[in-house]
Amino acid sequence: MLNGKKILLGVTGGIAAFKAASLCSKLVQQGAEVRVIMTESATKFITELTLQSLSKNPVYTDTFDEKNPAAIAHINLADWADLVLIAPATANIIGKMAAGIADDMLSTTLLATQAPIMLAPAMNVHMYVHPAVSRNLAELAARGVMLVEPGEGLLACGYTGKGRMEEPESIVAVVNSFFKRLYERSQLPLSGKKVVVTAGGTVERIDPVRYISNDSSGKMGFALAKAAHELGADVTLLAANTHLPLPAGIRVVHLESAQEMYDAVLAEWSVTDILVKAAAVADYRAKEVSDRKIKKSGETLTLELVKNIDILESLGKQKTKQLLIGFAAETNDLEKYAMDKLQRKNCDLLIANDVTREGAGFGTDTNLVNIYDTTGLIESLPLLSKEELGMRIMELAAARLPGAQE
Template identity: 55%
Template sequence: MLKGKKVLLAVSGGIAAYKACTLTSKLVQVGVEVKVMMSESAKEFVTPLTFQALSRNPVYDWTFHEPDPTKIAHIDLADWADLVMVAPATANVIGKLANGIADDMVTTTLLATKADIYLAPAMNVNMYQHPAVQKNIATLKDYGYSFVEGESGYLACGWTGKGRMAEPESLFEVIEHALLEDVTGSKQPLKGKKVVITAGPTQEKIDPVRYFTNHSTGKMGYAVARAAKQAGAAVTLISGPTQLPEPTGVDVVHVTTAEEMFNAVMSVYPNADIVIKSAAVADYRPKETFDQKRKKQPGQWGVEMERTKDILHTLGERKASQILVGFAAESEHVEDYAMQKLEKKNLDLIVANNITTPGAGFKGDTNIVTILSKDGLTKRYDQQSKDEVASRIIDEIVSYTERNTP
């Protein structure tokens, strides 16, 4: 089904350029037509001849090389592509794109194309964390660029941390998914929308070895993040501590405490179109914490607790045009409590489930939910996988938006 689809691969100057060779081969093997363009520094790591042999197409590496006088090469490439992947995307090329700089074959073409652009960052962890780089990444996300984040691990420079480019298999999956949606005509009802999702538990410290938490695994929230991405949204997932792999193509922000989650959500809320708060955030935290392990003592030990900030209530108070979706994990009077929460916290929709019902609690791979909306509709769903439930949630959000858009 991918035969004849056109992928433009932009390779910039990083050691991860060798991974782009594998990606090129994988795409060609399934019938995708691949054209490669390289920055000057990229050619220090891999030769153009390698990509020419793998792609069976000429490699574009010089803006002023115009072999066909009837065409402008970089404009022709920009118009040709169904999708553009920048791999590796160095700090340099990210900075140029964020600031509109077009000074070589790669950047002139990227600024001229109307195709969807995906970037796979690759750099030293300290470079990745530099405020200028993070600002440039945020700018490109605002422009509609998608990022395929890699994993933390050992880097070629000897450091260990975030900065490794995503593996070719992950990049292939992103491209395959995007192109298949185009081939099959699948709708992307959230295309152009910015969706923020919270997931997982929080941990509230007592001392260096103890903390309060809950049974949430984050599975439901991560499934919603995948469903929102598949629906075309630019997704930010704010996650408490979990053991789950990061969803492909999703911007993941890791937090630990309720306070950290509050700050992370509020920082992105003004620019969000939809917020789905599925995280199980601690309502209370220890009033007093200890820098050293509290040793066992005779008698009982009481821990005084204080309230954490109510994220969902604050979002409801500050809501402008955002669609706000909450979750209600209850053990009794599920729909009554969910409706009260929907009204009290100024929500548009709420997803309710009974955590004591087999197949609907924490840790499992299935859920049984009821979705209630502000305009009075109630939808009840029997037991489904959490991925299927996530798709139903996205469907209900889209339906609600259509019903309430003048």
């Protein structure tokens, strides 16, 4: 799996830096092209010449030592890499990454790259479990940085415990597995496609402590986003008022109002292949929003509402190549209202459910839907978990994209 892969190896200043030589050698032996960035501290443990000889490429240590005047080295390396592997990764570089500090060649390149990043930490056992290091690793994991867990054993400092950099053979195996997953993912039906899913109920403020919203939990939208990700898509989840755990591997944008959701959708629209509008967007908002808490006064309170932008209808008018999927939650005349909404809003698919039926509607873990296109009802599904339903909808959407296999 490593043949022809471009791996940028970052080596930082710990005693485990000596293992970087073996790691570099094994990556090259398996067909990878390796380029190395060393921190100044790393050069105290292992020489640049060693890694240059093993990688057959120049080694970079200084941000300002531009070896090629036609290219800015840290940007060029950041763009070049298929994977950035930091081994060993000290507490220092982990902290810099979490904080966004760029004060040397390696940390600057890490900020500039959009390639996947993998860390193989190495440090004293007490450092590894320190709250600051744990927090930093959790922050990086939330951003999608991968971790090769350190091993346990006798450390250079004399302690015994967790903190030993994993052996080069094991790290190479993890790198191989990563590229294997990428290859398998590239064969999935939504590989290379951009999917945007909206989820949850929007919030329309009345004053700083009150708002108009609805009962949407966001469960259906989250299930659709997970399904699209499992089918290989690059997924952006636009999440309104929801308290669900964030799905791994999916970019989540938090927002509040209908206008914020519309703006967020428009920001993604030109590069979107499939948009699934599963959010329950408020139809109206307060005409005037008080900047202070409205005090109780009198027996009644009159609140004037004005209509929000209809996001689905607006996008239906604007769409070119995008596949647009809408939802309709109804209490009666399901097919009549579903087909009317599909046609008025120029949807490709409309997922309709009768929220009065048991097991369907807001807050449940299941749903019971009919799926319509411009020809009418195409599928009436039994009661399914929202996870199962999300996968069925996304499989149906994938089959309708241009170039999809019959």
